[in-house]
Amino acid sequence: MNPVAIVIFFVGVLNIVGRGPHVVAPLATAVYYQRMCGSPGRVRLLGTLILTLVGLPLVVTARLSHAEKSDITVWIECYGWLVTAAMIVVIALPGRWHRAASFYWGSRSARLWPISVLKVAFGIFLCWVALFVL
16 A cells, blocks of 8 residues: 555544444434544644644655556645635634534534535545545
C-alpha cells in the first residue's frame, strides 16, 4: 500500500468510528457529542485534533505523491484542503461553532440519524478506495 492509501484508509476508519455509534445508539451518542462540545475550548481542541488527524495528513500525502499524480490524488488533496480550511475556521471562531454544535446535537431529532448513516457510508467508500482503487 502506498502512503496515500494508508492515510485514506485511516480517515475512512475515523469516519466510521466517529459516526458509527450514532447509527446504533443515537440518543446516547448525541448526549456524548453535546458534552464533548460543551465549551468553546473543547470545540477548539476538537478542531485542532481533526486538523491534525485528518486535514493535514490528507494534504501532505497527496502533495508528496506527485510521482503518481492521478485524478484520485487531486480529489484527496481537495478534500484535505476543505477539511483544513473548515477546521481553521473552527479554531478561529470556537464560540460560534460551540453554539452551532449545541443546537445540532441538542435537537436530538430524527434528521441526525440519516446524516450519520451517510457519514458511515462515506467512511466505507474511503476504505474501499484505499484498498481497491489506490
